Amino acid sequence: MVGVEVERIIGCGRNSSGSKSCGSSDGCGGRSGDSRIRIGFGSHIGGVFVAGGDGVDGGDCGRVVIEEVSSSAGVDNGRVVTDEVSSGIGVDNVRVVIDEVSSGVGVDNVRVVIDEVSRVVIDEIAPNVNQPFSCIPLWILEDIKDYIKRSSNKRAETKVCRGQSCKVIMKDDRSNNQSGPLRVAVVGASEVGKSALTVRYLTKRFIGEYRSDTDMLYRCVLQVDGAPQPVEIMDTSASCQTTSHAHLQWAEAFVVVYAINDKQSYSQAANTLKELNERRPSASVLVLGNKSDLGHLREVEEVEARTLALNHSARFSELSTAESCAPVSEVLNNFLKDVKSQRNGNQNSSPKLRKISVTKILGSLIGRSSPPPTPVTHLIILDKDERNKLQTPLRRLCRPCLRPAHSLPCSPHTAV
């Protein structure tokens, strides 16, 4: 069984209207059911979080589920602002950060994490909060309570206090979660082939040109180590200067891509490795030198990159996404296997010594117009039980978006 969901993530440093992202104008939201907004890293999004702001908190869009909030983003009167939100901006000033809240910042200081069911959870309200959360719509509180009710996370608790404000203490147990999707972020400099690689892996096809200013999240169920495994692969946009804090927190594994004919991309990969070493030392990392077909233009020696990877306890591989599919499948299948083993604490598995074998990919995306070359690829919309098993609400699939090369926003969307 294969279920795939692709989401568009509003890209870095761009201004977008929250209402447009979820509203019925582009057909994505509809009048009933839930709409989803993923707030990009560093994006400015109007009206997302504020009751009454642009109608995204109800009405036409139904309930908006904010899945991810940018690191260091704040919301001020309906406008998401990046970086610092100084205190005293206004009563409706909410500072939202993924994993760090400095208690001295802001009037209403809120901590938000992405939970396993892709809902915003107010994780912690700093002790200095003394204003009502007039800008947190009630549906968020309801979502939180609902989530906690359904959640297997028994450590969560909620207390409603100070009128509309709400206190939820949710221990972040994502690292202990054994059943959630494997989350892999594909990071690297611009034009190194991150999108090409991701799509090649998931569809077996090579498509030369991709939209480059958005992060793309692919949800699918793959056969990993002989069992179906929900996997989320984030094809990150290189328009983010550094590996974003949110990416770092979101993923449990990273594919760090550079191009062998681009020394600068290698330097960036080296910086990313350093960053990962410092900030996510337990994450699984694969260093991938792409475009090996351009050997005549080589600027990065394989041995140098391999040594770098070794020094960071990362896997290493050089390949050409353009040339053929098999190595891509082989390398990524084995990497996912390692990630899974690591998650399960399988001490017997030794990633660096394991012999590489080709594993059949059961799940992959299909394009709309051109079918994949092999008939093993199916898109099956998961039924209710299967969705529950995935722990991720797949309420909306935008069929046009399932085509990896699709230029977003797509129109018309088809909600499934």
Ligand SMILES: Nc1nc2c(ncn2[C@@H]2O[C@H](COP(=O)(O)OP(=O)(O)OP(=O)(O)O)[C@@H](O)[C@H]2O)c(=O)[nH]1
């Ligand atoms: N020769 C060669 N070109 C490749 C290979 N992989 C990708 N490309 C090309 O490299 C270019 C960039 O590929 P993308 O997949 O868009 O790169 P990206 O890293 O996602 O780029 P950003 O979206 O800007 O971050 C495209 O023209 C691809 O066709 C490869 O293995 N060999």
